[in-house]
Amino acid sequence: ASDLLNQTLDYEHTLTALAEMAVPTLAGQVVIDLVEDDGSLRCVAAAHSDPAKSEYLRDLRRRYPPTAEDHPVQRAVRTGEAVYLANVQEHVDEMAHDADHASEIRALANTSGIVVPLIARGRTLGAIQLGTVAPQPRFTQSDVELAIELARRASLALDNARLYGEAQARAHAAAALEFVDDGVFLLDGDDVIRLWNPAAAQTFRVKAAKALGRPAGELIRDWNAVQDRIRIASEPSSGVGRAQTVPVDVQGEERWLSISAVRFPGGTVYAFRDLTEERAVDQLKSDFVATVSHELRTPLAAIYGAALTLQRNDVRLEASQRDGLLDVVASEADRLARIVNDILWASRLDSGQMGVSIESCDAAKLARQVVEALRPHVQDAVELVVDAPEGLPEVAADPDKLRQVLTNLVDNGVKYSPDGGRVLVAVTHTANRIRFRIEDKGLGIPAAEHDRIFEKFFRLDPSMTRGVGGTGLGLYICRELVYRMHGRISVASDGRSGSTFTVELPVASS
Numbered sequence: 001a002s003d004l005l006n007q008t009l010d011y012e013h014t015l016t017a018l019a020e021m022a023v024p025t026l027a028g029q030v031v032i033d034l035v036e037d038d039g040s041l042r043c044v045a046a047a048h049s050d051p052a053k054s055e056y057l058r059d060l061r062r063r064y065p066p067t068a069e070d071h072p073v074q075r076a077v078r079t080g081e082a083v084y085l086a087n088v089q090e091h092v093d094e095m096a097h098d099a100d101h102a103s104e105i106r107a108l109a110n111t112s113g114i115v116v117p118l119i120a121r122g123r124t125l126g127a128i129q130l131g132t133v134a135p136q137p138r139f140t141q142s143d144v145e146l147a148i149e150l151a152r153r154a155s156l157a158l159d160n161a162r163l164y165g166e167a168q169a170r171a172h173a174a175a176a177l178e179f180v181d182d183g184v185f186l187l188d189g190d191d192v193i194r195l196w197n198p199a200a201a202q203t204f205r206v207k208a209a210k211a212l213g214r215p216a217g218e219l220i221r222d223w224n225a226v227q228d229r230i231r232i233a234s235e236p237s238s239g240v241g242r243a244q245t246v247p248v249d250v251q252g253e254e255r256w257l258s259i260s261a262v263r264f265p266g267g268t269v270y271a272f273r274d275l276t277e278e279r280a281v282d283q284l285k286s287d288f289v290a291t292v293s294h295e296l297r298t299p300l301a302a303i304y305g306a307a308l309t310l311q312r313n314d315v316r317l318e319a320s321q322r323d324g325l326l327d328v329v330a331s332e333a334d335r336l337a338r339i340v341n342d343i344l345w346a347s348r349l350d351s352g353q354m355g356v357s358i359e360s361c362d363a364a365k366l367a368r369q370v371v372e373a374l375r376p377h378v379q380d381a382v383e384l385v386v387d388a389p390e391g392l393p394e395v396a397a398d399p400d401k402l403r404q405v406l407t408n409l410v411d412n413g414v415k416y417s418p419d420g421g422r423v424l425v426a427v428t429h430t431a432n433r434i435r436f437r438i439e440d441k442g443l444g445i446p447a448a449e450h451d452r453i454f455e456k457f458f459r460l461d462p463s464m465t466r467g468v469g470g471t472g473l474g475l476y477i478c479r480e481l482v483y484r485m486h487g488r489i490s491v492a493s494d495g496r497s498g499s500t501f502t503v504e505l506p507v508a509s510s
């Protein structure tokens with residue numbers, strides 16, 4: 001039995017082999033039950049000297065588990081002591097669920113019986129039940145000793161297998177935690193960090209080697225205040241610990257974490273997802289709605305005002321005044337159309353419905369068309385200039401998309417030059433690229449924001465734009481369109497004396 005028990009770590013398989021080995025040398029029938037996590041017993045092995053009955057024994061156990069309080073198996077498990085039955089037939093009523101069960105037990109015709117508990121490190125793991133069947137002699141006290149010894153060895157093997165299994169499961173769990181995107185950390189009863197996965201290391205910018213063994217309060221700023229806001233569940237999926245979104249200060253930067261926590265005997269495990277980016281997008285979106293409503297309302301109010309004045313019968317308007325008001329209607333309607341246009345372009349880009357069809361285009365002609373279309377809307381203080389030499393090679397682009405890009409850039413150049421100045425559109429070419437340079441003498445863009453201005457909805461702080469309106473979509477649209485045409489877009493500005501945007505697109509192959 002010892003040899004057998006030491007052979008493998010697959011304990012269910014081993015216990016079955018053990019039961020089979022004990023029959024018929026030691027007993028006429030053997031049944032082994034293990035205690036489950038919920039305290040119930042599960043039959044894992046059964047053997048009978050009549051091999052045809054082994055399966056029947058298992059089935060009987062499944063139908064009638066040994067749940068009766070006085071069942072010898074229950075007694076052995078409860079007391080941790082071996083139970084010896086000199087005459088099994090006298091104890092049938094203690095085991096039987098009902099009359100049918102009782103008659104099935106009787107039919108098995110066990111004469112004597114022994115039940116020995118399986119115990120390791122103070123924990124009861126299950127029980128081995130042995131029975132004699134005539135013509136086998138009944139068990140004696142020395143058989144009880146032997147059964148106890150057998151159970152001791154089986155318990156040891158079982159415990160080893162379980163420990164090994166748990167260690168393996170733990171190793172797998174730890175390995176899995178290395179790869180999940182969610183941050184996971186574990187604090188023991190003293191709030192000392194015992195586990196710190198790479199996602200946690202990334203969010204808190206502290207490596208595991210530095211975090212392990214230190215109190216959470218030393219690594220996470222205001223940990224006590226943060227902890228107070230997290231509802232801790234006492235068991236997983238109880239719903240009590242539903243994730244809370246809380247702000248956490250990471251090296252002076254605010255990060256929004258959606259954290260849930262579960263307490264277990266070894267401490268508390270915290271799992272979180274970093275929602276800072278999502279929150280920022282949400283914030284941008286609500287800012288966007290506010291900005292757009294404002295942006296739409298201003299031209300609408302101007303149009304409405306002009307229309308009301310034109311309608312009045314009591315005031316005689318000069319022809320020039322009428323023309324002026326009609327100009328307001330036309331130019332404000334144009335502004336409205338451009339805002340709505342930007343929103344449509346952005347939504348088409350987002351939904352992936354934006355196809356580009358690249359063809360050979362005359363870059364200089366396109367630049368001039370764009371500038372001429374904008375010229376009527378430009379304030380007098382702004383001088384719009386196109387510098388495009390004759391004989392440039394054609395550019396490979398989608399003309400509608402390129403027109404949109406240039407329109408947005410020139411429009412921005414004009415818009416962000418509230419004091420006027422020259423806005424230049426220069427077209428040049430290198431070996432295989434056509435370069436559009438849109439240069440203004442306006443407010444400029446601080447270097448720190450050069451990347452972000454191309455993000456959707458992003459707008460510079462109003463204090464830097466002297467209240468100039470916009471949706472924050474124009475440059476995003478430019479960047480997306482230029483990428484789709486296999487080009488590059490960039491900005492240069494010292495943040496004070498104007499900005500220069502550069503768009504480069506491939507020369508069309510002739």
Ligand code: ADP
Nearest residue numbers: 412413416444453459460470471472473474475
């Ligand atoms: P908007 O509709 O706000 O103009 P854009 O996406 O076109 O949106 O531009 C994003 C932000 O970049 C603007 O809000 C503005 O702050 C800044 N910006 C863009 N172009 C210029 C420029 N030529 N000069 C100064 N700032 C600019």
